[in-house]
Amino acid sequence: MPRLLILLTLPPDVTEQYRARLSRLFPELQIDVVAQKDKLAPVIGQADILLTFGQMMKNLSIDIKDAANLKWVQALGTGLDGITDQPALKPSVTVTSLHGVHGAPVSEAALAGMFALSRDIPQFVRQQATQTWGRWPAKLLHEKTVGILGIGVIAEALAPKCKALGMKVVGITSKPRDVPGFDRVHGIDELHAVLPELDYFVLLTPYSPATHNMIDAKVFAALKPTCYFINVARGGVVDEDALIEALRSKQIAGAALDVFNHEPLPPDSPLWSFPNVIITTHQGGFCDVYVDLAMPILKQNMRAFLAGNLKDMVNVVRPAS
Numbered sequence: 558m559p560r561l562l563i564l565l566t567l568p569p570d571v572t573e574q575y576r577a578r579l580s581r582l583f584p585e586l587q588i589d590v591v592a593q594k595d596k597l598a599p600v601i602g603q604a605d606i607l608l609t610f611g612q613m614m615k616n617l618s619i620d621i622k623d624a625a626n627l628k629w630v631q632a633l634g635t636g637l638d639g640i641t642d643q644p645a646l647k648p649s650v651t652v653t654s655l656h657g658v659h660g661a662p663v664s665e666a667a668l669a670g671m672f673a674l675s676r677d678i679p680q681f682v683r684q685q686a687t688q689t690w691g692r693w694p695a696k697l698l699h700e701k702t703v704g705i706l707g708i709g710v711i712a713e714a715l716a717p718k719c720k721a722l723g724m725k726v727v728g729i730t731s732k733p734r735d736v737p738g739f740d741r742v743h744g745i746d747e748l749h750a751v752l753p754e755l756d757y758f759v760l761l762t763p764y765s766p767a768t769h770n771m772i773d774a775k776v777f778a779a780l781k782p783t784c785y786f787i788n789v790a791r792g793g794v795v796d797e798d799a800l801i802e803a804l805r806s807k808q809i810a811g812a813a814l815d816v817f818n819h820e821p822l823p824p825d826s827p828l829w830s831f832p833n834v835i836i837t838t839h840q841g842g843f844c845d846v847y848v849d850l851a852m853p854i855l856k857q858n859m860r861a862f863l864a865g866n867l868k869d870m871v872n873v874v875r876p877a878s
Contacts, residue, residue, distance in 0.1 A: 560587045562604035566613050574848045583859055611639035616820050621645050629862055636791055638764055641875055651867060652875035653858050658850040659842045660714030663789050666841035667715055667759050670787040670813025671698060673835055699723040704755040707762030708736055727751055752779035764791035777803035783810050789841040792817040801827050815841045
């Protein structure tokens with residue numbers, strides 16, 4: 558009987574949705590569910606399939622060296638650091654992702670950050686806690702310029718929404734092309750030339766060794782002091798020390814941050830203390846219908862795997878060799 562290990566540090570009711578749906582669809586599976594590293598040892602060596610998030614593997618410092626039977630890892634996100642960068646990952650293990658489902662939730666998360674910063678919602682919340690009545694003019698998104706670094710499924714969903722709000726939308730990508738919703742698209746080599754005109758800078762580029770700390774002190778120095786920075790990509794793309802200094806020196810107006818170099822964000826991080834910073838807990842894609850979005854890909858890949866037809870799997874990012 559094939560064994561599936563679901564390794565998720567999510568609310569139990571969310572994890573149970575994955576277990577229950579997959580159990581109903583594939584009764585031949587034996588399913589183990591683990592949420593803590595210290596519960597992993599008895600089951601990881603027997604798992605044929607691992608369902609998890611790369612970020613959770615990193616956060617728990619999971620090493621798959623003991624996963625002797627592992628044949629397939631289905632990531633529940635698009636970021637694969639924590640999975641494909643594991644030295645113990647055997648060439649015979651297929652890795653698939655959930656690419657393509659994050660357009661709606663993450664684009665809405667980016668907009669939420671933009672709106673909250675522009676209207677200083679955190680200050681309203683602080684005032685409410687002290688029953689203080691204070692007012693200030695909101696900054697409109699209308700007729701402002703947003704720059705989006707990284708053009709994929711999420712950016713293609715975000716750009717038309719920004720246009721509907723009356724914004725000018727500028728894209729920066731490694732492969733310049735015409736994309737609906739963008740006023741113009743620049744190559745990554747033009748990044749520093751584009752930065753000074755932005756009112757909002759949204760980071761959507763994937764993490765890789767090539768993008769590690771690419772958002773550095775020079776990038777923040779090139780932005781207007783009235784520009785807001787929104788990161789719903791990956792923490793490792795940003796030099797956090799440079800970001801902290803940019804906030805301290807008021808090189809930027811504020812930031813909405815959903816991802817960090819180390820997660821959970823350490824309690825002693827200075828980022829917690831800035832009044833113009835909104836911190837969310839890697840929440841961008843986590844939404845009420847995420848399981849519904851995931852299931853078509855999970856069903857397709859599980860059917861293909863159980864039938865031995867690996868060529869029919871979708872979103873294969875690392876085929877078995």
